[in-house]
Amino acid sequence: MTVFWRKGYEGASLADLTEAMGINPPSLYAAFGNKEGLFRAVLERYDARRQALMDRVIAASDPRSVARIFLEGVADFSADTGGRTPPGCLLVQSGLSCSDADIPQALAEHRAEKERALRERFERDKKADRLPKDANPATLASYLVAVANGMCIQAAAGATRKQLHDVIEIALAAWPLSAKTEPRSDDDGTRAMRTAVDK
Amino acid sequence: MTVFWRKGYEGASLADLTEAMGINPPSLYAAFGNKEGLFRAVLERYDARRQALMDRVIAASDPRSVARIFLEGVADFSADTGGRTPPGCLLVQSGLSCSDADIPQALAEHRAEKERALRERFERDKKADRLPKDANPATLASYLVAVANGMCIQAAAGATRKQLHDVIEIALAAWPLSAKTEPRSDDDGTRAMRTAVDK
DNA sequence: CCAATTCTGTATTGATTGCTACAGATATGG
DNA sequence: CCATATCTGTAGCAATCAATACAGAATTGG
Numbered sequence: 331m332t333v334f335w336r337k338g339y340e341g342a343s344l345a346d347l348t349e350a351m352g353i354n355p356p357s358l359y360a361a362f363g364n365k366e367g368l369f370r371a372v373l374e375r376y377d378a379r380r381q382a383l384m385d386r387v388i389a390a391s392d393p394r395s396v397a398r399i400f401l402e403g404v405a406d407f408s409a410d411t412g413g414r415t416p417p418g419c420l421l422v423q424s425g426l427s428c429s430d431a432d433i434p435q436a437l438a439e440h441r442a443e444k445e446r447a448l449r450e451r452f453e454r455d456k457k458a459d460r461l462p463k464d465a466n467p468a469t470l471a472s473y474l475v476a477v478a479n480g481m482c483i484q485a486a487a488g489a490t491r492k493q494l495h496d497v498i499e500i501a502l503a504a505w506p507l508s509a510k511t512e513p514r515s516d517d518d519g520t521r522a523m524r525t526a527v528d529k
Numbered sequence: 530m531t532v533f534w535r536k537g538y539e540g541a542s543l544a545d546l547t548e549a550m551g552i553n554p555p556s557l558y559a560a561f562g563n564k565e566g567l568f569r570a571v572l573e574r575y576d577a578r579r580q581a582l583m584d585r586v587i588a589a590s591d592p593r594s595v596a597r598i599f600l601e602g603v604a605d606f607s608a609d610t611g612g613r614t615p616p617g618c619l620l621v622q623s624g625l626s627c628s629d630a631d632i633p634q635a636l637a638e639h640r641a642e643k644e645r646a647l648r649e650r651f652e653r654d655k656k657a658d659r660l661p662k663d664a665n666p667a668t669l670a671s672y673l674v675a676v677a678n679g680m681c682i683q684a685a686a687g688a689t690r691k692q693l694h695d696v697i698e699i700a701l702a703a704w705p706l707s708a709k710t711e712p713r714s715d716d717d718g719t720r721a722m723r724t725a726v727d728k
Numbered sequence: 729c730c731a732a733t734t735c736t737g738t739a740t741t742g743a744t745t746g747c748t749a750c751a752g753a754t755a756t757g758g
Numbered sequence: 759c760c761a762t763a764t765c766t767g768t769a770g771c772a773a774t775c776a777a778t779a780c781a782g783a784a785t786t787g788g
Contacts, residue, residue, distance in 0.1 A: 340539040341628035344746055354767055355747070365746065418625070426622035426685055427615075429540035438686035469695040472683065476696055479682045480675030486625055487637035489671075496668040497675055504703030543776060553737055554777070564776065 331372045335416045339369055339425035339433045366432065369424075373440055376420050380444075383407070388447055393455045394505050397474055400448065401501060404478040405494035408485035418486030422479050445475045462506050470506075477501045530571045534615045538568055538624035538632045565631065568623075572639055575619045579643075582606070587646060592654045593704050596673055599647065600700060603677040604693035607684035617685030621678050644674045661705050669705075676700045 333342045333350045344365065348355055362368040383403040390396045410417040421441050425433040452467035461467070481494045532541045532549045543564065547554055561567040582602040589595045609616040620640050624632040651666035660666070680693045 336626060337628045338537070338539065338624070338626035340537065341626060343628070343744080345744085346628075356749090357766070359747065360765090416626075422682060423625035425537070426617070426625065426682065427535060427537035427540060429536045429542070429545075434685070441682075441686070466695065469692075469699060472688075472692060473696045473699040476679030476683060476700075477675055478679070480677070480679035483621060483625065483640075483678045483682075484671065484675060486633070487640070493668075493671060496665065497672045500668060500672040500703050501675075501700075502703070503705075504699050504701070506702075542774080544774090555779095556736070558777065559735090 331375055331420065332416060334369060334372055334424050335418075335420045338423065340428055366430075369433070370436060373421070373436060377440060377443075380407075384444065384447060388451050393452055393461055393470070394502070394507065396448065396451055396455075397470075397505055398498070398502055400474055401478060401481070401498045402495065405481055405485075405491060405498060408482045409489065409491035409494055410485070416486075417488070419479070419482035422482045423486050441475065441479070445471050448474055465506050473504070530574055530619065531615060533568060533571055533623050534617075534619045537622065539627055565629075568632070569635060572620070572635060576639060576642075579606075583643065583646060587650050592651055592660055592669070593701070593706065595647065595650055595654075596669075596704055597697070597701055599673055600677060600680070600697045601694065604680055604684075604690060604697060607681045608688065608690035608693055609684070615685075616687070618678070618681035621681045622685050640674065640678070644670050647673055664705050672703070 333346050336342075337346065344355055344358070347365075347368065348358055351358065358368060362371055383400075387396055387400045387403065390399050404419070407415075408418050421437050425437055428434055448471035449467050452461060452465070452470050455461045456463075456465060456467055461470075477497070481489070481497060484497075485494060532545050536545065543554055543557070546564075546567065547557055550557065557567060561570055582599075586595055586599045586602065589598050603618070606614075607617050620636050624636055627633055647670035648666050651660060651664070651669050654660045655662075655664060655666055660669075676696070680688070680696060683696075684693060
């Protein structure tokens with residue numbers, strides 16, 4: 331997993347992979363079929379490792395907490411953790427462009443899965459009036475994923491946890507509060523500024 | 530340029546490149562030295578094509594316009610334009626992870642150049658009281674680049690211009706207005722919500 | 729108009745790619 | 759304890775990689 335993470339799908343040679351796994355090529359092919367099969371298994375493993383975070387995100391009490399837990403979780407695992415895993419996100423940096431278009435598509439599907447989970451959560455929030463009536467769950471989810479992926483790119487380039495958390499504070503200032511949780515409404519009644527300290 | 534864009538640095542073979550350029554390998558090596566030399570020339574060309582946008586961004590009247598013009602510019606060129614160029618951003622998707630670490634670093638430097646231009650602009654804005662006193666120019670620039678890069682990833686995966694512009698509206702709701710341009714201040718005096726329609 | 733020079737295109741270079749055949753080692757089962 | 763089956767490791771497969779040697783064509787200079 332870390333080999334694909336660090337070198338990308340095409341940059342990871344079988345020699346790199348077998349050496350890191352401590353096995354020989356025939357064993358790899360017996361277990362995974364081919365290089366792409368191994369990569370897809372890696373994606374599943376990666377998702378499984380992120381599932382705990384996504385569970386916490388979806389289980390949060392209100393949409394703003396969803397947003398904060400999601401972004402802070404992404405920042406914490408994507409900022410350099412001291413070499414245990416490479417900085418950034420495997421789903422972002424292992425193959426956005428490849429000679430084999432199946433790889434970018436597989437990555438996009440895995441990212442879209444996260445975005446869908448967020449969207450469905452926000453749809454439930456909207457029905458329960460935890461979001462303003464004109465809020466768009468799909469757009470909110472898309473916004474969060476965009477910020478998260480952008481942070482991953484910065485993390486891969488060496489950004490620190492602190493820098494990412496600063497970005498998060500700005501990103502959350504955009505977050506719409508429902509009239510229910512924020513009774514003091516403004517002129518258009520849809521968005522309110524964040525309070526000075528909300529954590 | 531489009532070959533590197535579509536297939537990434539390592540996915541672009543010399544056969545792909547020479548065929549697209551209409552030349553033979555010896556001509557390529559006489560002109561650019563090697564594959565990496567060609568790639569670096571491509572990055573310069575790409576930057577040159579984006580310079581007009583960055584000039585408009587930096588010349589905008591106020592920091593919020595800087596943010597809007599930047600994000601809308603990125604959305605417009607990164608959303609699919611009908612095949613003329615690939616969707617997304619070359620600086621993001623051509624090589625975040627490679628077997629040769631020089632490539633991700635070269636890309637990161639080119640992206641950092643844009644972020645620095647934004648930061649310096651915001652530093653001037655802050656001195657001129659066009660930003661709140663507690664605003665952090667570096668963080669604001671980092672935030673914009675994160676959103677922009679995140680949008681590029683979504684564009685590469687097929688997001689439409691409309692979807693990206695919806696994301697931008699949320700991203701700009703986070704934007705701090707100075708007390709000077711937004712006299713109606715709130716409890717912490719640093720951030721104000723966006724108006725319902727501001728374009 | 730011809731000789732010198734630059735350029736272009738073909739055909740390879742050695743190295744590395746993803747992948748596999750085959751043989752030796754280990755483990756299993758009766 | 760031995761025959762069988764499974765696994766591991768070496769060696770090498772064809773194909774492709776980035777990069778060139780070399781020969782013929784085009785162009786230039788005088």
